[in-house]
Amino acid sequence: MxxxxxxxxxxxxxxxxxxxxxxxxxxxxxxxxxxxxxxxxxxxxxxxxxxxxxxxxxxxxxxxxxxxxxxxxxxxxxxxxxxxxxxxPSFKLKPRPTTGRFGWLQAGVEVYGGPLLNSWLDRELRLAGRLVLRDGSEHLTATGPVLRFPQLAIHLDRGVNDGLKLDKQHHMNPVFGLGDPEQEDLLAVLAAAVPGGGVAPEQIGGYDVVVADSQAPAVFGAKGEFFASxxxxxxxxxxxxxxxxxxxxxxxxxxxxxxxxxxxxxxxxxxxxxxxxxxxxxxxxxxxxxxxxxxxxxxxxxxxxxxxxxxxxxxxxxxxxxxxxxxxxxxxxxxxxxxxxxxxxxxxxxxxxxxxxxxxxxxxxxxxxxxxxxxxxxxxxxxxxxxxxxxxxxxxxxxxxxxxxxxxxxxxxxxxxxxxxxxxxxxxxxxxxx
Structure with missing residues (x-):
């Protein structure tokens, strides 16, 4: 520019x-x-x-x-x-991040800052941040869309439009797949997303990884006057x-x-x-x-x-x-x-x-x-x-x-x-x- x-x-x-x-x-x-x-x-x-x-x-x-x-x-x-x-404001990946139950794979995340929680529902989301290997080397990683915070259907909460209340611990656990959390590893997904062929997930010693929206920014409006991102x-x-x-x-x-x-x-x-x-x-x-x-x-x-x-x-x-x-x-x-x-x-x-x-x-x-x-x-x-x-x-x-x-x-x-x-x-x- x-x-x-x-x-x-x-x-x-x-x-x-x-x-x-x-x-x-x-x-x-x-x-x-x-x-x-x-x-x-x-x-x-x-x-x-x-x-x-x-x-x-x-x-x-x-x-x-x-x-x-x-x-x-x-x-x-x-x-x-x-x-x-x-x-x-977003969500940050917790230690031991691969969780889930009832056949769902879920990511353990911690609220970062003060996000509007409801705005993150029902979106295709990605993970991004840095991985630090045991040798001290640092690698950027960014996945494609892999996560979603699924909202409860209105049929199961008839009063939701009168006031949505989200519990940060119990309701803000995004899904990323189906399977047994004992057999899957979300860190392996992040390790594979490192540019240049990935890194070995077992070598990851620490990470700072957040959730981000995957939707592309867009200009819109009757006269193209708005920008959403x-x-x-x-x-x-x-x-x-x-x-x-x-x-x-x-x-x-x-x-x-x-x-x-x-x-x-x-x-x-x-x-x-x-x-x-x-x-x-x-x-x-x-x-x-x-x-x-x-x-x-x-x-x-x-x-x-x-x-x-x-x-x-x-x-x-x-x-x-x-x-x-x-x-x-x-x-x-x-x-x-x-x-x-x-x-x-x-x-x-x-x-x-x-x-x-x-x-x-x-x-x-x-x-x-x-x-x-x-x-x-x-x-x-x-x-x-x-x-x-x-x-x-x-x-x-x-x-x-x-x-x-x-x-x-x-x-x-x-x-x-x-x-x-x-x-x-x-x-x-x-x-x-x-």
Missing amino acids: SSTATASEHIQDLGAYVSASPSSYHAVHEGARRLEAAGFTALDERQPWVGGAGAFFVIRDGALIAWVTPEGAGATTPFNVLGAHTDS GRLDNLSATHAGLVALIAHAEAGAPAGGPVAVLAAFDHEELGSGSRSGACGPFLEDILARISDGLGASASQRRQAMAASFCVSADAGHAVHPNYPERHDPVNKPLLNGGPLLKINANQRYATDAQGAAFWARLCGEAGVPYQEFVSNNDVPCGSTIGPLTATRLGIRTVDVGVPLLSMHSARELCGVEDPYRLAVVAELFFRTAV
Whole structure:
């Protein structure tokens, strides 16, 4: 994708990215593939780095940080960081995952984050993630459609349309075949799905595998104005950041400008408390090493951080036409009305007046409309990586994102214009001094 792409081209590319990214590990692998194709250099945290201008990236588990250091960058050059996340609410495979009874083979899964459980019913689902062998080698795996959470027929629950209640332990056990669970092994299915001929299932020492929808993303609507896909929260922002950073690098980072950084964290849906999450040290570690490479002292690094800025990009809520009472009575964002500026008095979002003004400036210069989002006072507000990054690093942060319907569904809904508009503003942000 280039900075001259259209909204239609961008949404098709977002669909391709989502399809290639059924897990956070696949999302960073696909991101790395695109970055390397654009000339970025992969770095290893365990090795020394040479400082200076260039385009680089680092992967830590299911998280990725990529950056472009311009010519002329020095010890006090600030960072313009776009933060996003690679995980989505789903289900994660448990230890000893092959279960079942009454002739059914079932997968033992644990709820990951806060999915809309009913949206996962009666869909053809796949498994994806990483396998780690006993020798320490790591392998991505992704099956085709192998799972389904079958819903109970209405004939056996006549009151289901008056209120569906799903027990996470007893009702959310997907089927994947027929047979004796003592004679079958779901891990063998995952081992065979490793690209390049598979691996031996008996060598699997550990795994991080999630359930993902197998249905392809689609553009639809009377005028083709809608886009339906799994994992729009938050691959819509991760993809926008990738497209914007690559376009920024290809256009040539302006000499003396900020260091442009994309930070795509894992585990946001769980609270970000991990070594690859926003509460962990990943971003701080990388920014410190970039500063070291530019010859910064501890004092100069603090100067650079004080002048830095973070745009936390995560999906937000569009007004729902069937539930208007759940939204603020004045601020009612629409699909294709532009990316959201997310505001919360209790700092569930990190936006303040300075951040709001900067976002307004960026959108104005980019020719992109934006919409303000604030929660109904009677509805608790969700949160993002924004407050976490601001608290950990002290960088001024603004929370933004693509408006969605059906957030945390197996298949979410956005407008075809908004992801593209977010990428356009993100590219401008990467090259703009605050």
